[in-house]
Amino acid sequence: MRRALPRIVTRAAALWLPLAILFVLILGPLTITLVISFWEKVGFSMRPGFTVDNYVTFFSGVRLQVLGRSLWVAFSSTLLMLVIAYPIAWLIATRVRPALVRPLLFLFAGPFLVNYVVRTFGWSELLSRNGPVNSTLVRIGLADAPLDWLLYSDFAVYLGLVTAYMPFMVFPIWLSLSGIDRRLTEASWMLGEGPVSTFVRVVFPLSLPGVFAAAIFGFVGAFGEVAVSLILGGTGYQLLGNAIQSALNVLHYPLAAAISSVSTLLMLAFLVLWSRFFDIRLFLGKILGR
Amino acid sequence: MTLSRIGTAVAWAFVAVVMLFLYAPLVPPVIRSFAGAGGDAGLFVNYAAIIDDQRLMRAARLTVVVGFLVAVITPVLGLLAAEMVRVLRIPRLIVGVVLVPLFVPGISMGLATGLFFQSLGIAPSVLTITAVQVLWALPFAFLIILTVMASFDPVYREAAYMSGATRLQAFFEVEVPHIRQGLLGAAIFSLILSFNETIRTSVVQGGRNTVQTYLWAQYQQVGLSPNLFALMTVLIVATLLLIAVLAVLDARARPE
Amino acid sequence: MSNGMRGALTRRKLLKLGASGAVVAGGIPLIGVPAAAASNLTLADIGVGDTGDWSKFTEASGHQVNVVSIGNAPAAVVNQLLAGGGLTSFNVVNIVGGMQEPLVENDLIRPLETDRLSNWQDNEYISRYLAEGTPGFDFIGYRDQFFGVPTVFQGDSFAYLPEETGELDSYAAPLDPKFRGFVALEDNYTTAGQKTALFLNASGQARIADPADMTPEEVKTVVDFLIEKKREGQFRVIWSSFEQAVNLLTSREVHVMDCWEPMVFAAREQGVEATYAAPKEGYLLWAMSAYIVNNPQASDEDLEASYQLLDFMLDGWYGAKITLLRGYMTNPRAVEYARAHPDEFTAEEAARVAEITEGVKAKFEKGGTWQNRWPTHVDAYEEQWQRFKAA
Numbered sequence: 001m002r003r004a005l006p007r008i009v010t011r012a013a014a015l016w017l018p019l020a021i022l023f024v025l026i027l028g029p030l031t032i033t034l035v036i037s038f039w040e041k042v043g044f045s046m047r048p049g050f051t052v053d054n055y056v057t058f059f060s061g062v063r064l065q066v067l068g069r070s071l072w073v074a075f076s077s078t079l080l081m082l083v084i085a086y087p088i089a090w091l092i093a094t095r096v097r098p099a100l101v102r103p104l105l106f107l108f109a110g111p112f113l114v115n116y117v118v119r120t121f122g123w124s125e126l127l128s129r130n131g132p133v134n135s136t137l138v139r140i141g142l143a144d145a146p147l148d149w150l151l152y153s154d155f156a157v158y159l160g161l162v163t164a165y166m167p168f169m170v171f172p173i174w175l176s177l178s179g180i181d182r183r184l185t186e187a188s189w190m191l192g193e194g195p196v197s198t199f200v201r202v203v204f205p206l207s208l209p210g211v212f213a214a215a216i217f218g219f220v221g222a223f224g225e226v227a228v229s230l231i232l233g234g235t236g237y238q239l240l241g242n243a244i245q246s247a248l249n250v251l252h253y254p255l256a257a258a259i260s261s262v263s264t265l266l267m268l269a270f271l272v273l274w275s276r277f278f279d280i281r282l283f284l285g286k287i288l289g290r
Numbered sequence: 291m292t293l294s295r296i297g298t299a300v301a302w303a304f305v306a307v308v309m310l311f312l313y314a315p316l317v318p319p320v321i322r323s324f325a326g327a328g329g330d331a332g333l334f335v336n337y338a339a340i341i342d343d344q345r346l347m348r349a350a351r352l353t354v355v356v357g358f359l360v361a362v363i364t365p366v367l368g369l370l371a372a373e374m375v376r377v378l379r380i381p382r383l384i385v386g387v388v389l390v391p392l393f394v395p396g397i398s399m400g401l402a403t404g405l406f407f408q409s410l411g412i413a414p415s416v417l418t419i420t421a422v423q424v425l426w427a428l429p430f431a432f433l434i435i436l437t438v439m440a441s442f443d444p445v446y447r448e449a450a451y452m453s454g455a456t457r458l459q460a461f462f463e464v465e466v467p468h469i470r471q472g473l474l475g476a477a478i479f480s481l482i483l484s485f486n487e488t489i490r491t492s493v494v495q496g497g498r499n500t501v502q503t504y505l506w507a508q509y510q511q512v513g514l515s516p517n518l519f520a521l522m523t524v525l526i527v528a529t530l531l532l533i534a535v536l537a538v539l540d541a542r543a544r545p546e
Numbered sequence: 547m548s549n550g551m552r553g554a555l556t557r558r559k560l561l562k563l564g565a566s567g568a569v570v571a572g573g574i575p576l577i578g579v580p581a582a583a584a585s586n587l588t589l590a591d592i593g594v595g596d597t598g599d600w601s602k603f604t605e606a607s608g609h610q611v612n613v614v615s616i617g618n619a620p621a622a623v624v625n626q627l628l629a630g631g632g633l634t635s636f637n638v639v640n641i642v643g644g645m646q647e648p649l650v651e652n653d654l655i656r657p658l659e660t661d662r663l664s665n666w667q668d669n670e671y672i673s674r675y676l677a678e679g680t681p682g683f684d685f686i687g688y689r690d691q692f693f694g695v696p697t698v699f700q701g702d703s704f705a706y707l708p709e710e711t712g713e714l715d716s717y718a719a720p721l722d723p724k725f726r727g728f729v730a731l732e733d734n735y736t737t738a739g740q741k742t743a744l745f746l747n748a749s750g751q752a753r754i755a756d757p758a759d760m761t762p763e764e765v766k767t768v769v770d771f772l773i774e775k776k777r778e779g780q781f782r783v784i785w786s787s788f789e790q791a792v793n794l795l796t797s798r799e800v801h802v803m804d805c806w807e808p809m810v811f812a813a814r815e816q817g818v819e820a821t822y823a824a825p826k827e828g829y830l831l832w833a834m835s836a837y838i839v840n841n842p843q844a845s846d847e848d849l850e851a852s853y854q855l856l857d858f859m860l861d862g863w864y865g866a867k868i869t870l871l872r873g874y875m876t877n878p879r880a881v882e883y884a885r886a887h888p889d890e891f892t893a894e895e896a897a898r899v900a901e902i903t904e905g906v907k908a909k910f911e912k913g914g915t916w917q918n919r920w921p922t923h924v925d926a927y928e929e930q931w932q933r934f935k936a937a
Contacts, residue, residue, distance in 0.1 A: 015377075019370055025425060026391055029402030032409075033394070041925075045652055061929065062936045084308060091301055103537035110533065111312050112482045113525040114319060115505050118514075121789065122315030128797045148727070151799075152783050163311050168430075171475055172437050178471075179441030209440040213433035220392045226489070231790060234783045235776055236733070236935025241395050243932065248397065248621035250928045251648055260398035267393030268386065275382055343598075345613060404629035414631035492617070493625055497588045497635035499615050507615030511593035512872070513788040513812060 030264070037257035046253055054258035063243050063259065070240040071266075074223035077158055081166040081218045082211065089173035089210075105174065108167040120160050120231045127151040152234025160228040165221035169214035176210025177203070223263075316526055323519035337524065339517035345504060346521065352416070353501045357484045359420045360427055364480040365473050367424065368431035372439055385436075392429040399425070400490030407494065414496025422490045427483040431476035438472025585609045585851035587637045590626065592618040594834060594874070595640040595697055595859070597867045603858045609851040620645055620919070627654045627839065636839045637852045640859075643685030643835030644919030646693050655837040658692040662853045665860035670878050672696060676833065681758065681916040685833040694835030695856045698868065699875040701829030701909030702737060702917070705810050708821050710801040716825050717745035720802050726780050728801040730794050733786040735765075735931040736919055737830060738804055742768050744827045744915065758918040762926035769930040773937045784935070795820050808873045828914025834874075866891060869899045875906035 037054055039046045058064065092104055111119060126133055127150040134146035149155055180203060188198040226241035240263055247256040323336055340346060371388050375381050391399055403422050412418060442465060450460035466473070488502040495503060501521075508514055589595075589611055600611040614636070616626050623641055626632035632639075633654065649655045660666045676682040676696060686694035706714050711725065720729045721742070731738045743757035746768065754764045775781065782800050785791045791805045795813040803809075813820040836859055838852050858864055862883025865876035870891075881903050884896035891899070921927055 015370060015373065018367060019374060022367060022371075022425075022428070023387060025403070025406075025421065026387060029399060029406045030390065030394065032405055033398055033402045062933050066932075066936055087301070088305055088308060091305060095298070095301070099541040099543070100537065102540055103533050106529075106533045106536060107309070108312070109478065109482060110526070110529050111316060112486060113529045114316055114522045115488075115502055116486050117488070117506060117509055118319055118519075118522060119315045121509075121793075122318040124790070125318040125793065125797070126314060128793075128799045130797050130799070159311075163315065166308075167312060168479075171479070172434055175434065175437050175472060175475060176441070179438060181441075206441075209437045213437050216389070216392065216433060217430065223393075224395050226396070230733075230786045235781045236784050236937075238932070238936045241397065242935075244395055244397055245619075245621070246928055246932055248401070248625065249619045250924050251621055251624055252925065252928070253401075256398065256401075260395055260402075264390070264394050268390070271386060271389070271393075345596075345598075345615075401625060401629050404625070404631070408629060408631060413634055418631075492622075493630045495614075496631040497612065497614050504615055507593055507617060509789045510787045511618055512808075513792055 033257045033264075034261050036254055037261045039254045039257075041252050041254050045251075054254045055262070057255060058258050058262065066238045066243045067240055067259075067263065067266075069238070070223055070263075073157070073161070073239065074219050077161045077165075077222045078215055078218040080158070081162055081169055082215060084162070085166050085169035085214060085218075086173055086211070089170050089177055092170070093174050093177035105171060108170050111163075111167065116164055117227050117231070120164070120227050123156065123160055123163070124151060124231055127156060151232065156232040156234075157228055157237060160232045161222045161225060164225075164228065165218050168217045168221065172213035172217070173207060173210040176207040176213075180206045223267075319519045320523045320526065322514075323516060323523040325516045325519075334520075336516040336520040339515075340521050340524070343517055345499065346501070346517070349499045349501045349504045350521075352419075352498055353485065355416060356420050356423060356500065357481050359416075360423045360484040361477045361481040363420070364424050364427045364431045365435070365476040367428055368435045368476055369473070371428075371432050372435045375436070376439075376444075385432075388432050389429045391425050396426075396489040397493075400493035403490070404493045414494055414498075416498075418494045418496070419491055419498070419500070422494050423484045423487050424480075426487060426490060427480040430479050430483060434476045434479060435469065435472050438469045438475075442468050585637075585845075585848045586612065587848065587851055587855055588612045588614060588635055589638045589640060589855065590614045590616045590632060590636045590839075591640040592616060592642070594872050595836070595868065597864065597871065602863055603855065606858070607851065607854045609854065611855065616641070618642055620648065624648055624652065624654070628652065633839065634841060634843045637841060637844060637848060638836055638855055639839055640697055640834060640836040642919065643694055643696065643833050644917070645835075646684070646686075646688035646837075647920050649837065650688050650693065654840055655693055656840050658695065658838070659853075660692055663695070663857050663860065665857050665877070665879070666695075668878075669696075669860060671699060671875075675699065675831075675910055682831070682833070684916070684918070686835045694837045695860060696833045697836050697859050697876060698834035698872070699831075699906055699910070700807065700833075701831045701906060701912075701914065702806055703823045703825050703829050704741070704802060704804045705795060705807075705813075705820050705822050706802045707795065707798065707819065709819055710798070713821075714802065714823050716748075717741050717827050718749065719823070720804055721745060721775060721780065722802075723778070723780070725802050726778065727782055728799075729781050730783050730785050730791070730800040730803040730805075731781055732791075732804050733784045733935075735927045736917060736921065738772075739765065739768055739927065739931075740830055740915060740917060741804060742772060746771065748827045758915050759921045760923070760927075762923050762930075765923065765926050765930045769934050772934050776934065776937055792816075811873045824912070828912060829909045830914055830917045831910060832917040832919075863887075863890070866896075866899050869902050870895055873902055875903045 036046065038050050038052070040049050040051050040053070092101055096104060125131055128134070129146040129148065129151075133150060134143070137143040138146060184202055184206070185198055188202045189195075193201065223239075224241055225239055226245065229237045229239045229242055240259065244256045244259050247259065324333070325336070371384065375384050378384065394402075400422060403425065407414070407418055407421075446464050446468075447460050450464045451457075455463065486502065487500075488506050491500055492503045492506065499507070505514070505518060508518065587609055591613055593615055596613050600613070604610055616622055616632075616639075618641060623639065623645065627636070627639075627649075639655070646655070666672065672686075676686055678687065678690065686692055686696050704717070704720055706719065710728075711719070719725065720731065739760070740757045743752075743754045743760060743764070746752035747754050747757065751771070752764075752767050754760060754767070760768070783794065785794060785803075785805070788806075788809065791803065791809045792812045794800050794803060795809060796816045796818045798818070807822045810820045810822045836856055838849070838856070841848075844852070860877050860879075862877075862879035865880030866884040868874065868876050869880055881896075881900045884891040884899045888896075
């Protein structure tokens with residue numbers, strides 16, 4: 001028992017200290033943001049105080065619409081990405097030779113070696129009026145004239161978002177699916193369930209942790225996006241990140257902080273709501289022991 | 291069973307189309323990397339120019355160092371956080387706090403972290419850049435590790451304890467092999483995220499540039515020179531080669 | 547002075563860490579250079595002011611220069627200096643001028659002691675274009691004091707593809723329904739807003755007292771007009787980066803574009819015939835300015851070295867190089883220097899420097915209005931611009 005004390009101390013240090021530092025690093029900046037959002041803008045800096053002017057400005061102006069649009073775009077694009085990523089992850093987890101799995105997963109990570117601004121810009125070069133896509137369409141007769149809506153439109157923005165963030169989602173879903181014990185699916189077959197209902201009632205629920213992770217990756221990516229709206233959006237397609245940058249450009253830190261705080265609180269509210277409806281323990285699986 | 295045969299073909303066609311969409315935007319940079327080449331200067335003149343660009347080389351070195359640090363630190367922290375979830379049994383709070391940086395828009399987080407460091411008197415350095423990127427990558431790594439731990443039955447650990455293993459032994463010899471995929475995945479994810487991180491880094495970098503912040507600044511104000519596209523092409527080719535090597539190695543390791 | 551935030555930050559500082567940070571920031575070892583007099587300067591530049599090769603300066607003065615890229619947006623600059631630790635890492639900042647007010651109010655830059663600069667007195671551009679009392683002064687000075695050294699001069703209008711549009715000579719062109727769907731604007735309310743205001747004044751559609759400094763109502767008028775045009779589909783895209791703008795011209799995605807002249811040069815290099823317009827309403831004039839950062843870590847030697855760097859940027863070699871690289875006018879010594887040093891500049895290059903310089907001088911003679919980076923009601927500008935973009 002004498003040796004227990006130093007052991008406890010080292011355990012505490014190893015486990016708790018880095019996490020404590022982490023928590024401080026996460027919560028510190030957030031607290032600063034929240035505090036600043038109540039300060040007043042004075043000339044080119046700020047005066048500490050307490051005013052809700054910034055929130056009023058945000059809620060009564062056009063920026064509220066921007067928030068709404070960002071939420072909608074993030075939500076719908078995440079859904080789209082899930083619909084594309086899940087079948088791919090499923091195929092890799094069940095139908096691909098084990099030897100090819102890792103290379104295939106890496107193949108999905110490949111495009112990320114190139115700066116995402118350049119990749120997004122690549123799309124604008126491909127979809128431009130005189131670019132390869134339009135030229136081919138016209139040449140093979142599918143279109144009479146270059147299609148304007150390919151670029152600087154909702155289509156382009158969704159395309160940019162999906163190709164940028166969907167690959168992120170394949171890995172967690174695959175991870176989940178590949179961790180499912182084969183005997184569970186076999187048991188289901190042996191009990192008489194067909195492949196479809198086995199999927200719906202056994203495989204899919206067990207893959208939910210991965211889906212949850214993937215959905216968060218996708219949503220967060222799309223919601224915080226700044227470059228895609230600038231490069232592919234056209235005449236001022238505004239998402240939340242752009243609005244914040246714009247406020248910062250006039251050194252309106254309190255307003256930018258207010259917008260950030262609202263968006264963060266909104267996200268947290270979603271998370272809480274989600275955990276109300278879906279037991280979070282479903283997603284944590286066996287971590288908590290069952 | 292021709293239906294299943296058709297189904298399989300359709301499925302693979304689907305994957306192929308998706309791959310096409312993912313790699314299509316990489317083609318313009320490759321083409322641009324050959325701008326002005328050929329003739330006297332030779333085909334690879336822009337590639338040689340990569341080395342000549344001092345600032346690019348310095349930025350590249352910084353990117354590699356920071357990337358390595360982030361790829362190593364983040365999964366470890368993610369693992370610790372997952373352990374905490376298990377030990378403390380207040381999953382909602384921990385998951386919530388760790389995931390918060392995900393929901394804060396990039397610029398705000400970068401700025402707030404910068405101000406935070408300033409108020410503590412911490413000057414910008416490689417460490418501040420690493421810290422900001424770890425904070426960004428951690429939620430992703432954490433979620434991946436949670437995902438993989440969700441399918442690991444603690445029963446195996448109990449079995450190890452009952453066989454006389456210490457906590458550490460049980461962890462390293464029983465749990466880690468099972469979650470190895472997840473840890474590796476988390477590390478690679480963190481590396482990729484670090485490699486792509488621009489906005490947060492640009493605020494706390496002080497007197498340095500990473501490749502991404504350098505590219506971003508150039509892109510905004512003076513345009514991208516061909517040697518930058520050459521660098522990207524080199525990266526793409528190197529990655530594809532690595533993947534091919536990996537495929538061959540994996541195929542050899544598991545004879546069917 | 548509102549010391550507010552900055553006051554709080556300077557109260558607690560880790561000098562050791564800060565000092566080592568400033569040295570490591572250089573990234574270049576000091577070994578091999580006489581330690582006593584040599585400084586390691588950090589120059590934060592938006593990309594335009596970097597010649598890529600500072601060895602000439604190092605040979606002449608013994609000081610090293612480490613260039614860091616920063617963004618041009620006012621927030622990027624201030625953020626870097628305040629939150630990003632730039633205050634203790636940077637020695638000189640080279641950005642588009644006109645930002646003195648926020649920088650001085652936040653105590654971020656030092657006033658210039660112009661007698662420490664040997665190239666200042668006979669710089670006729672300063673005396674002619676940026677003299678005290680003229681609007682040009684706002685690009686390098688604040689409240690009767692000089693703060694910045696002008697490193698670049700230019701006058702903006704817009705670019706067009708003459709093969710598609712014929713010759714254009716008025717700001718009416720980007721707003722002309724004839725080019726509907728083939729026009730691009732810059733994502734910048736000061737430039738786009740001012741040019742539109744000039745047009746509205748000239749065509750009598752509005753009475754705007756000073757396009758460079760509009761009242762909130764005037765800004766609203768301008769933006770209402772622009773929103774109407776946007777709804778009619780006049781604009782194809784609002785661009786926000788150099789690369790994007792050049793691409794719009796070279797791919798002929800748009801035919802008329804509100805942008806900077808270097809884009810035209812870049813487009814021509816890629817074989818596309820583009821012209822920079824000479825509008826009858828005049829140009830939007832601006833200058834880049836290099837400031838000395840109020841760096842508490844900088845020693846007196848560093849300060850002296852910074853002045854030497856500024857002097858170097860006012861000198862012929864730097865001026866000629868930048869003119870060649872970016873297409874802007876720099877300082878009066880550039881043209882003669884290029885001609886007088888055939889070993890460093892070929893005859894064509896020297897001719898090009900002269901050509902560009904003459905071109906910009908002509909713009910300044912023609913006049914127009916000085917771009918105002920920091921209008922009095924900048925908040926209103928931003929608010930209205932958000933409206934325009936979200937419409």
